[in-house]
Amino acid sequence: MTDPSLTVRSRSWLLVSTGLALLPHAWHLPVWVTVFVVGIGLLYRYTLQAPQHTVPRFLVLALTLAGAAGVLWQYGTLLGRNAGVTLLVIMLSLKLLEAQRPRDARLVIFTSYFVVITNFLFTETPLIALYMFAITIVITATLSVVTHDSDIRPAHNHLRLAGTLLLQALPVMLVLFIFFPRIIGPIWGLPKDAHAGVTGLSGSMSPGAISRLVESGATAFRASFSGPVPAPEQRYWRGPVLWKTDGRTWTTGAFVLLAPASKALLQPQGDPVQQEITLESHNKRWLLALDRPYAISIPATRTVGSEWLAPKAVRERIRYAVTSYTDYRTGDLNPVLRKAALQLPENLSERLRELAQHWRHNASDRAVIRKALEYFHNEPFIYTLTPPPLDEDPMDEFLFETRRGFCEHYTAAFVLLMRSAGIPARVVTGYQGGEYNPVGEYMLVRQSDAHAWAEVWLPDTGWERVDPTAAVAPERIEHALDLSAQDSGAPVRFRLIEGGLLSSGLRGLRYALDTLNNSWNQWVLSYGPGRQRELLAALGMQQANWKAMVLVLAGLISVFLLGIAAWMFLRKPHRSDPVVQVWNTYCRRLGQLGMQRKPWEGPRDYSRRVAAYRPELASQVNPITDIYIRLRYDNPENPTGLLTQLQRRVRQYTGRAKRKRTPPDKPAD
Amino acid sequence: MTAILDEIIDRLGRIILGKQHQLRLALACLLARGHLLIEDLPGVGKTTLAHSLATVLDLHYQRIQFTSDLLPADILGVSIYDRETGSFHFHNGPVFSNIVLADEINRATPKAQSALLEAMEEHQISIEGETRALPEPFFVIATQNPAHQVGTFPLPESQLDRFLMSIELGYPDAAAERLLLQGQDRRTLLAEIEPALSAAELRELQAQVDDVHAADALLDYLQALLDYSRHSPHYRHGLSPRAGLALLRSAKAWAFLHGRRMVLPEDLQAVLPAVISHRLQPASGQPEILSTGEHIHRMIETVPVT
Numbered sequence: 001m002t003d004p005s006l007t008v009r010s011r012s013w014l015l016v017s018t019g020l021a022l023l024p025h026a027w028h029l030p031v032w033v034t035v036f037v038v039g040i041g042l043l044y045r046y047t048l049q050a051p052q053h054t055v056p057r058f059l060v061l062a063l064t065l066a067g068a069a070g071v072l073w074q075y076g077t078l079l080g081r082n083a084g085v086t087l088l089v090i091m092l093s094l095k096l097l098e099a100q101r102p103r104d105a106r107l108v109i110f111t112s113y114f115v116v117i118t119n120f121l122f123t124e125t126p127l128i129a130l131y132m133f134a135i136t137i138v139i140t141a142t143l144s145v146v147t148h149d150s151d152i153r154p155a156h157n158h159l160r161l162a163g164t165l166l167l168q169a170l171p172v173m174l175v176l177f178i179f180f181p182r183i184i185g186p187i188w189g190l191p192k193d194a195h196a197g198v199t200g201l202s203g204s205m206s207p208g209a210i211s212r213l214v215e216s217g218a219t220a221f222r223a224s225f226s227g228p229v230p231a232p233e234q235r236y237w238r239g240p241v242l243w244k245t246d247g248r249t250w251t252t253g254a255f256v257l258l259a260p261a262s263k264a265l266l267q268p269q270g271d272p273v274q275q276e277i278t279l280e281s282h283n284k285r286w287l288l289a290l291d292r293p294y295a296i297s298i299p300a301t302r303t304v305g306s307e308w309l310a311p312k313a314v315r316e317r318i319r320y321a322v323t324s325y326t327d328y329r330t331g332d333l334n335p336v337l338r339k340a341a342l343q344l345p346e347n348l349s350e351r352l353r354e355l356a357q358h359w360r361h362n363a364s365d366r367a368v369i370r371k372a373l374e375y376f377h378n379e380p381f382i383y384t385l386t387p388p389p390l391d392e393d394p395m396d397e398f399l400f401e402t403r404r405g406f407c408e409h410y411t412a413a414f415v416l417l418m419r420s421a422g423i424p425a426r427v428v429t430g431y432q433g434g435e436y437n438p439v440g441e442y443m444l445v446r447q448s449d450a451h452a453w454a455e456v457w458l459p460d461t462g463w464e465r466v467d468p469t470a471a472v473a474p475e476r477i478e479h480a481l482d483l484s485a486q487d488s489g490a491p492v493r494f495r496l497i498e499g500g501l502l503s504s505g506l507r508g509l510r511y512a513l514d515t516l517n518n519s520w521n522q523w524v525l526s527y528g529p530g531r532q533r534e535l536l537a538a539l540g541m542q543q544a545n546w547k548a549m550v551l552v553l554a555g556l557i558s559v560f561l562l563g564i565a566a567w568m569f570l571r572k573p574h575r576s577d578p579v580v581q582v583w584n585t586y587c588r589r590l591g592q593l594g595m596q597r598k599p600w601e602g603p604r605d606y607s608r609r610v611a612a613y614r615p616e617l618a619s620q621v622n623p624i625t626d627i628y629i630r631l632r633y634d635n636p637e638n639p640t641g642l643l644t645q646l647q648r649r650v651r652q653y654t655g656r657a658k659r660k661r662t663p664p665d666k667p668a669d
Numbered sequence: 670m671t672a673i674l675d676e677i678i679d680r681l682g683r684i685i686l687g688k689q690h691q692l693r694l695a696l697a698c699l700l701a702r703g704h705l706l707i708e709d710l711p712g713v714g715k716t717t718l719a720h721s722l723a724t725v726l727d728l729h730y731q732r733i734q735f736t737s738d739l740l741p742a743d744i745l746g747v748s749i750y751d752r753e754t755g756s757f758h759f760h761n762g763p764v765f766s767n768i769v770l771a772d773e774i775n776r777a778t779p780k781a782q783s784a785l786l787e788a789m790e791e792h793q794i795s796i797e798g799e800t801r802a803l804p805e806p807f808f809v810i811a812t813q814n815p816a817h818q819v820g821t822f823p824l825p826e827s828q829l830d831r832f833l834m835s836i837e838l839g840y841p842d843a844a845a846e847r848l849l850l851q852g853q854d855r856r857t858l859l860a861e862i863e864p865a866l867s868a869a870e871l872r873e874l875q876a877q878v879d880d881v882h883a884a885d886a887l888l889d890y891l892q893a894l895l896d897y898s899r900h901s902p903h904y905r906h907g908l909s910p911r912a913g914l915a916l917l918r919s920a921k922a923w924a925f926l927h928g929r930r931m932v933l934p935e936d937l938q939a940v941l942p943a944v945i946s947h948r949l950q951p952a953s954g955q956p957e958i959l960s961t962g963e964h965i966h967r968m969i970e971t972v973p974v975t
Contacts, residue, residue, distance in 0.1 A: 154902075580975070599973035602934035633884045634931040 005100050008048050010146045014105055015044055017142040018096055020135050021112040025089050028122050030074055033086055036067065040093040047097070055097050064094055085118050105146045112139050126520040137162045171560055179553040181546035182529040200282030201429050203240045205452060206249040207394050210429070211385045211406040216447040219280050220431055221288055222518055224442035226274040232433065234326045236291040236453065236465065237445060239430035240284075241305030247345035248394050250412060250427050257340060261304040266294055270327035278319045278521060285309040288430060288445075289322040291465065297321040304337060305426065306330075306463075317526055330462030333424060341424030341457060348420065349396035352413075356420035365458050368421050372414060373471040379403065381410075383473035407469040407476070411452040414468040424457035428465070432476070439508070440515030451476075578643060579631045582650050586624060589654045603629055620653045674874075674926055677725050677865045684721045684858050685714055687845025691836050693926060694943050695722060695810075699871075700878050701922035703833020703915065704789050704809040706947060713838045715812040717855050719770040722810070726871055727864030728767035729804065733785075735777035741784035745794050759796070764788050767804055767868065771811040775821040785809065786828045806871055826950070833915050834940070835947035874925075881921040882931040886975070890934050891916060893972045894941070898949065903964055905950040912948050919944050934974045941965055 006014075019041060026034045040063065047053045067090035068078070075083035092111050099105045116132050116139070140162035141155075148158075200220065202209065221237075244253030252258060275290055287293075287300055287308040298320040301309045310318075333341065359371040380403060387404040390397045395413050398405050405413075411427050418425035432451035434443040453467040469476050523531075541548065587597045587606075595613055597606050607625035611618035627646045630636045674696070681692045695718065698705045707715045716732070723730030733744055746762030763769065764785065771785055788794050789809050793802045811832065814821060829835070841849060852858075866874075883891075891913065899907025908916075917932075919940040924932045942965045949961070 598970075600938075600970050602938065602974050604933055604935050629931075629933060632886045633882075633933055635882050635884070 006102060006105055006146065006149055010105065010142075010149050011044075011048055011099065013142045013145045014096065014099055014108055015041060015048070017135075017138045018092065018108060018112055020138055021115050022089055022093065024119050024123075024128060024131065025085065025115070029082075029086050029089065032070065032074075033089060036070070037089060037093040040097065044096050060094060060097050063097075064091070067091065067094065081121050085115075085121065088115060088118065102146055102149060106143070109139055109143050109146065124520075124525050126516055126524075129520075129524075133166070137166055140165060172557060175553065175556045175560065177527070178532070178535065179549055179556065181549045182527070182532045200280075200284060200447065201239045201286065201450065203242075203284055203286070204249055204251045205242055205408050205412070205427060205429055207387070207390055207398070207405070207409055207412070210408045210450050210452055211387075213450045214385065214406075214448045218447045220282070220445045220447050220449065221277050221279040222442050222444050222521075223275045223277050223290070223434070224440075226276075227271075229436060229443065230273055230290065230326060234290075235433050235443075236428075236451075236467075237288045237431040237434070237449075238291040238293060238307065238428060239286050239288050240428075241303070241307050241455075242427040242429060243305070243340045244343060245345055245412070245416070245427075247347060253340055253343075257305060257337075258301075258303050258307075258309065260301045261306075263302070265302070265304070265306060265330060266292060266325065267329045267331070268294060268325040268327075269329060270325060273324045273326060274321065275324065276319065276321045278317060278518070278526070279314060280317055281315050283313050283315060285311075285313055287314070287318075287320060287322075290324040291326070291428075291430070292328055293322050293324050295323040305428075317521055319522070319526055330457075333457050333462075338424055338457075341426055342419050342422070344416070344419050347393065348416070349393050351400055352396055352416060353420045355399070356417045359417075360421040365423050365456070368423060369418070369456060369466060372417050373466070373468060376410060376414075376468055376471040381405070381472050383407075383410075383469065383476065408452045410468040410472060411454050414454045414466070418454070418456055426455050428453055428455055432467075437511045437514055437518075439511040440518050442515075442518065444514055579628065579646070582643075582647050583628050583632070585654065586628075586650045589650075590621075603632075620649070624649050624653065673866060673870070680725050680862060680865060681718075681721055684855060684862065685718055686848050686852075687841045688714075688718075688838060691838055692718075693923075694834060694836050694940070697919060697922040697926050697940065698834045698943075699726075699806070699808050700875055700925060701833060701918040702806070702875055703918065704811070704831060706829070706832040706835040707810065707812045707838060708815065708835055708947075709812070709838045711814065713840065714855075715810075715838060716770060716772060717859070718838070719768060719810040719812075721859055721862060723768040724859060724862050725864060726768075726866050726868070728806070728808075728868060728871075730768045730770070731763035731766040732770040732772060733763050734772045735774050735781065737776060737778060739777045739781040741781055744781065744784050745788070745796055748797055757797075759799075759801075761801075764794065765801075765803060767806055767808060769807075769809045771809060773814060774811040775813045775823055777822065779822055779825075782822065782824065782828065785811075786831055789831050806868065806875065826948075829947045830909070830911060832947065833919060834943040836943050878918075878922045878925045881925050881929070883917060883921065884931065887932050887934065887937070888917075890972070890974055891920075891937060894937065894968065897968055897972050898945070901968070903951060908945060908948060912945060916940065916944050938969050941969060 022037060043055060047055060068087065071078060071083050071087045071090065074086065077083050078087055088111070092108065092115055095104070095108050095111065099108050113136070116135055119128055119132060137159065141158040144158040144161050145155075201213070223237075240252060241257075242250035242252055243257055244251050272294065273290055277287070277289060279288060287296065287298075287310050289296070289308060292306050293308055296308050298318070299311060300320075301311075303309060308322075355375075356368075359368045363371070382404045383406070384404050385406055387398075387406060387409065388402050390402065395416055398409050399413050415425040415427050429450070429452045431445045431449040432453070433449045434445040436443050451469070453465060453469065455463045455465055457463050536549070541552070583603075590610060591597065593614075595610050601609075603625050607621050610621050624646065627642055627649070631639060631642050631646065636642050677696060678689065678692055681696075682689060685692060695705055699722070707718070709715060719732070720730060722728075733739075742762065744762050744764050746760050746765065748757040748759045750756075751758040769785075774782060774785070788803060788807075792805070792807050793800055795801075813824070840846070894916070895908050895913050898904055901907075916937060920932045920936040923936045923940050924930075927936075929936075942962060946961045946965060949964070951961075951964070
């Protein structure tokens with residue numbers, strides 16, 4: 001039982017569809033894998049040119065081993081997302097070399113479907129989804145080509161068939177998507193290594209940390225406001241609060257600083273700002289929100305630093321509503337926190353301490369702060385993304401020698417100066433600014449908006465935000481960074497609002513694209529149990545449990561299928577011809593006796609076959625056939641009479657056949 | 670009437686052994702006023718078939734051996750100057766007969782071929798400004814060697830279309846061949862055979878074939894077959910309306926030959942291979958897995974009889 005070899009046409013289809021399925025992986029797999037796969041594709045292309053061009057078995061075996069060895073060398077394992085997908089990609093391309101027969105070709109096709117799905121392990125953008133849909137059509141068309149191998153109907157026939165099939169599946173897909181009971185978690189359960197490359201605030205800060213983060217254009221989160229959008233100088237998005245330093249690195253400090261704190265920590269002053277945040281996965285527990293967050297809609301912990309922490313690291317995109325107050329006071333500082341807010345590194349530089357003491361000299365807290373900010377403003381400090389490296393005592397070198405730094409340098413130096421002057425202070429990291437998208441009416445905050453600022457504790461108002469960067473580069477607060485041209489040590493440039501028709505057009509397009517992305521995130525990717533419950537409630541299904549949902553699901557799909565069945569049934573030409581009706585009844589009855597009329601069999605051939613098979617039936621079958629032929633193919637004088645005759649005979653016959661069938665015929669010995 | 674037709678088949682069958690189906694097709698072709706193309710290797714009895722058909726039907730028979738140097742005048746005839754009357758006198762060519770056997774038609778040049786093919790279509794010839802009618806009935810049996818033989822001019826598609834049917838005789842089966850080897854010389858048998866029908870009676874039968882009834886249900890089936898050929902990817906072109914008419918005429922003759930006054934789907938199925946095999950070209954790029962016969966078989970098994 002060997003299938004015939006596939007035609008060159010089918011195998012070319014196979015090559016193209018496999019190539020298209022593998023194409024998106026070229027972006028995130030190592031370069032050598034792409035080269036390897038393209039090489040195998042070319043080898044396959046070569047075998048298509050003539051039947052004598054074959055790839056020897058040992059070569060396929062060698063390539064297989066080489067591919068597996070390559071994956072092991074690259075990742076040190078064959079498991080996990082990256083290694084697994086790479087292995088799958090390599091093996092699929094190798095399977096192509098063996099695809100000479102329909103059976104192998106089908107294997108390649110089904111694996112291609114799977115490879116297409118693995119794209120979702122890397123990106124989930126609407127663009128890739130669209131591409132995947134198109135590719136699925138091509139792969140299905142290839143399946144059709146391979147199945148009808150000897151046919152030569154044109155390519156668009158196969159593509160149309162595949163498109164029709166997928167479009168027909170679309171309603172079922174939508175019903176399943178909306179009503180299938182959801183479990184908590186992302187659509188794709190990802191292996192651990194999938195979170196490796198996630199960028200975001202780390203919960204610690206050392207010189208250079210934030211300026212590195214700023215180079216990423218990735219989205220941090222999106223925020224939409226139910227009221228007016230806060231002014232640019234209020235757009236501080238609160239993230240990790242750092243208390244402890246060793247002179248170079250700042251960390252969150254003791255565990256107690258992340259412990260739950262009471263609501264009384266914050267005394268709101270002005271109007272609340274309501275916002276809804278869609279936070280991208282960043283593999284940490286912090287839930288970012290506009291400074292200062294007061295209440296949050298999901299289970300989370302408030303810390304003494306007014307941070308909000310999710311119970312677990314955020315490993316998928318989540319959505320939550322936050323109430324913030326930009327105008328507030330905080331309460332007293334208890335001794336533990338005061339100690340933490342005054343902690344200084346052991347090897348603090350003398351120059352720094354002297355500078356702080358010098359300012360302190362009988363001055364008030366606010367005067368000290370003003371002097372520090374004036375110092376940054378008046379001395380030749382430069383705000384740059386690429387400061388010179390700092391060695392032994394970074395803050396000393398920065399303050400008195402290099403004087404070039406990014407926000408983390410200014411903030412860290414400022415907090416150290418404050419603590420040296422006896423003012424409790426801490427570092428806050430987060431984001432500052434963001435780009436308002438007028439199309440989607442939300443604010444897009446990127447990693448490049450990452451920022452660090454200081455908070456000082458004053459006896460009359462409590463914790464108060466001070467941004468030393470604003471003293472050096474006030475534009476930072478108003479404008480985003482321009483990352484396009486950054487020479488080493490050069491001052492930062494800012495992206496000013498561009499004029500011109502083209503740039504505003506481009507901006508509009510970018511806004512529209514990001515809005516699309518955002519809706520896709522909200523409605524497709526984040527469609528979890530919560531969203532599902534909301535939607536079902538809107539549809540009038542309160543307290544939907546999974547049983548009810550399964551019932552609705554089954555019901556909707558049944559209705560859909562019944563609809564299709566009804567349509568197919570009604571579409572069939574209505575048989576009003578009584579002659580044909582009687583004849584069909586008769587044929588059905590004979591069919592039940594095991595003598596089915598073949599669709600293409602004429603009446604006379606049929607009755608001859610029946611008579612040859614069951615000679616005892618000939619006396620009834622022949623007259624029926626004769627009358628039928630006269631009615632249907634001749635021009636009889638008395639059709640009504642003949643029809644009655646036919647009906648009577650068929651009735652008699654079917655009755656008899658039934659009786660005959662009841663006791664099974666005994667074999668005639 | 671059927672008795673006479675059966676008698677004709679019976680008499681022919683005594684000379685052409687084991688080829689009942691082909692004989693019936695040939696006779697049906699004649700009754701449907703169509704011309705017959707026999708495609709086969711030399712020596713399977715093509716000439717014998719033509720000759721015995723003429724004898725049994727009591728028709729005037731002429732044979733033209735087509736060669737590469739055959740001229741149209743060799744087929745149609747030529748005017749010769751008559752010295753006594755002082756005028757040109759036309760001498761009828763071999764085409765002026767009831768049954769013309771054009772032997773190995775693909776050996777002649779297209780010019781000579783077209784001279785005969787024109788006569789087939791019009792049942793008359795135009796020569797030297799004069800139109801001359803051919804005798805009735807006029808029936809051409811052309812034989813053709815398979816085209817891949819050396820030194821042939823294959824008939825173009827448009828001319829193949831003028832033949833109502835194309836049949837293959839094929840080798841006789843073992844039993845028939847044994848009888849052939851044991852029996853008398855075919856030529857002697859041919860001489861002994863007696864006519865069963867007069868020319869006038871044949872014309873009468875041909876007229877009756879036209880009256881055979883084709884019901885709407887049958888025309889539906891015929892149209893479904895034509896439709897299939899036009900939408901199937903297997904053929905370069907679908908069947909033409911002329912091919913549809915040819916199918917109906919042949920099926921009528923076939924039904925008549927079997928003693929019926931109405932056409933059944935089975936009649937269409939029986940004549941289908943002979944009528945369409947020379948009219949359908951496989952589409953280019955089609956892997957040559959199926960023979961033409963197998964294709965037509967598939968066509969029959971695909972289109973349902975309702």
